[in-house]
Amino acid sequence: MRFAKLYDALIYDPKLHPERTHATLERFEEVLGIVLGGAAGSHIEKLRETMQGIAPRALLKPTHAEQILAYVDEAGIPTDQVDAMVTHLMYSEISTAEAIEMHEKYKIPVSRLEKDIVPVRGEGCWIMDTRGHWFLDMDSNYSATNLGMANAEIGRGLYNQAETLISMKEDRVQIARTRFLKEIDEMMPQGLDRFYWQNSGGEAVDKAIKLAKVHTQSRDVIAFKQGFHGRTHGAVSVTWNEKYRKPFGLHDEDWVHFAEFNDLDSVAQLMKETDAKIVILEVVQGEEAGNRPADPDFIKGLWETVHQNGGVIIDDEVQAGFGRTARKKGDWFACDAYGAVPDLMVIGKSFGGGYPVTAVVTTDAVSQSAEPGYDGSTFGGNPMAMTAALIAARQMRRLDVTGNVVTRAEQLRAGLNTLAQKYPFMEDVRGLGLMLAFSLGSADRVAQTQDLLREHGVKSSLSTGPYLRILPPTVLSKGEAAQFLTRLEAALDALT
Numbered sequence: 001m002r003f004a005k006l007y008d009a010l011i012y013d014p015k016l017h018p019e020r021t022h023a024t025l026e027r028f029e030e031v032l033g034i035v036l037g038g039a040a041g042s043h044i045e046k047l048r049e050t051m052q053g054i055a056p057r058a059l060l061k062p063t064h065a066e067q068i069l070a071y072v073d074e075a076g077i078p079t080d081q082v083d084a085m086v087t088h089l090m091y092s093e094i095s096t097a098e099a100i101e102m103h104e105k106y107k108i109p110v111s112r113l114e115k116d117i118v119p120v121r122g123e124g125c126w127i128m129d130t131r132g133h134w135f136l137d138m139d140s141n142y143s144a145t146n147l148g149m150a151n152a153e154i155g156r157g158l159y160n161q162a163e164t165l166i167s168m169k170e171d172r173v174q175i176a177r178t179r180f181l182k183e184i185d186e187m188m189p190q191g192l193d194r195f196y197w198q199n200s201g202g203e204a205v206d207k208a209i210k211l212a213k214v215h216t217q218s219r220d221v222i223a224f225k226q227g228f229h230g231r232t233h234g235a236v237s238v239t240w241n242e243k244y245r246k247p248f249g250l251h252d253e254d255w256v257h258f259a260e261f262n263d264l265d266s267v268a269q270l271m272k273e274t275d276a277k278i279v280i281l282e283v284v285q286g287e288e289a290g291n292r293p294a295d296p297d298f299i300k301g302l303w304e305t306v307h308q309n310g311g312v313i314i315d316d317e318v319q320a321g322f323g324r325t326a327r328k329k330g331d332w333f334a335c336d337a338y339g340a341v342p343d344l345m346v347i348g349k350s351f352g353g354g355y356p357v358t359a360v361v362t363t364d365a366v367s368q369s370a371e372p373g374y375d376g377s378t379f380g381g382n383p384m385a386m387t388a389a390l391i392a393a394r395q396m397r398r399l400d401v402t403g404n405v406v407t408r409a410e411q412l413r414a415g416l417n418t419l420a421q422k423y424p425f426m427e428d429v430r431g432l433g434l435m436l437a438f439s440l441g442s443a444d445r446v447a448q449t450q451d452l453l454r455e456h457g458v459k460s461s462l463s464t465g466p467y468l469r470i471l472p473p474t475v476l477s478k479g480e481a482a483q484f485l486t487r488l489e490a491a492l493d494a495l496t
């Protein structure tokens with residue numbers, strides 16, 4: 001059959017691509033537009049005449065696909081353009097408009113639906129959307145895809161694992177996890193070698209708090225203003241911003257006390273006034289503070305104060321961990337960059353190279369306080385998650401992620417500081433490693449800049465007030481960092 005590949009892109013093969021569905025006419029027309037540009041209009045008109053009676057969003061049938069193939073043949077569309085159509089259809093057989101509308105219709109709006117970019121493909125630090133536009137990724141899906149938005153090696157491992165053993169509960173011995181444990185130990189801060197696996201950052205924060213409560217035999221927790229720890233009941237209770245807690249009546253929890261970040265007196269005062277023996281923090285405050293690192297003296301004093309009082313420290317490294325905040329080669333966690341080891345550490349996001357897997361990691365001493373029956377998880381540390389984590393950890397070391405972060409951070413900081421000299425409204429370039437931010441003076445200006453960045457092919461990270469945050473993949477290259485700076489300058493030029 002001529003154009004057999006186009007047929008396969010329109011009518012899915014359940015053996016080869018069980019993840020797909022049949023294409024719609026609406027998507028085929030969209031793809032015609034992507035590949036043929038202005039010339040697509042007349043084809044779409046003629047095609048509609050040929051295919052009368054077919055609803056634009058109905059799944060095509062084999063006879064419809066044959067009609068399309070015949071049309072493409074008769075219209076004399078060149079083979080290279082047909083190949084390009086196949087490529088775009090394989091990324092999505094559903095139109096952008098339908099994907100957006102289905103999300104608008106079915107999503108519970110607990111968060112704002114982002115529909116400016118509908119991603120279909122990743123390649124290193126680049127993302128392509130349904131319309132065939134490429135964007136330099138300066139967000140890494142909130143720091144979850146630090147190794148890039150697609151990962152063939154993890155894909156191969158997950159395929160092999162899914163074919164042999166797809167799931168197993170947390171409390172049963174399994175081989176995929178054993179493989180992981182044989183390789184991960186040296187990445188963890190000294191003494192943190194007990195793991196409790198979970199599926200999301202918030203869930204792991206909850207479990208860290210539970211373990212800390214059991215260990216200290218106290219229920220009060222000190223968290224920090226501008227801190228962020230996730231959205232589960234426990235994690236959101238220790239998250240500062242009231243708008244995340246109030247709708248659920250969690251703004252008045254008597255076991256949670258908020259201290260000023262980088263202010264030791266404020267912590268000491270709360271430890272005196274309350275029974276709190278548990279302190280939870282992000283060493284670099286991300287979402288709510290706009291990538292604000294702790295002062296080294298604060299960390300040193302905090303560790304001393306909490307431990308002198310018989311307390312424990314939970315370091316939430318969900319966003320900062322796995323090399324993002326490296327000050328020097330080998331700093332896999334933000335606490336490494338400060339030379340401090342917490343009692344409990346929460347890891348997630350890029351732990352599985354983009355595949356969901358999180359954990360509480362702690363000391364033998366804390367771990368001994370737990371007893372069978374205290375907790376449990378069906379999916380925590382399942383074989384797929386452990387396979388992804390194993391491959392991601394190997395890749396991070398092989399690609400020298402921490403070394404790369406150190407040099408790219410220097411390059412970006414220097415470039416951002418130069419831009420700050422050119423634009424008077426730009427200031428306070430800050431952060432640690434590739435967890436960076438800068439102020440543009442107002443939230444409005446940040447929003448405008450993000451729109452302009454998108455026009456210049458850059459997907460920026462979310463903002464925090466006047467701060468624009470950047471969290472590129474930790475494998476960002478020198479050329480890509482330079483391109484970001486050039487594109488940012490063009491955006492800032494357009495703004496002024």
Ligand SMILES: Cc1ncc(COP(=O)(O)O)c(C=O)c1O
Binds near residue numbers: 201282287348
């Ligand atoms: C520091 C920190 N902790 C916890 C979480 C929650 O992680 P998740 O969204 O996987 O539940 C986040 C998410 O952004 C985070 O940044």
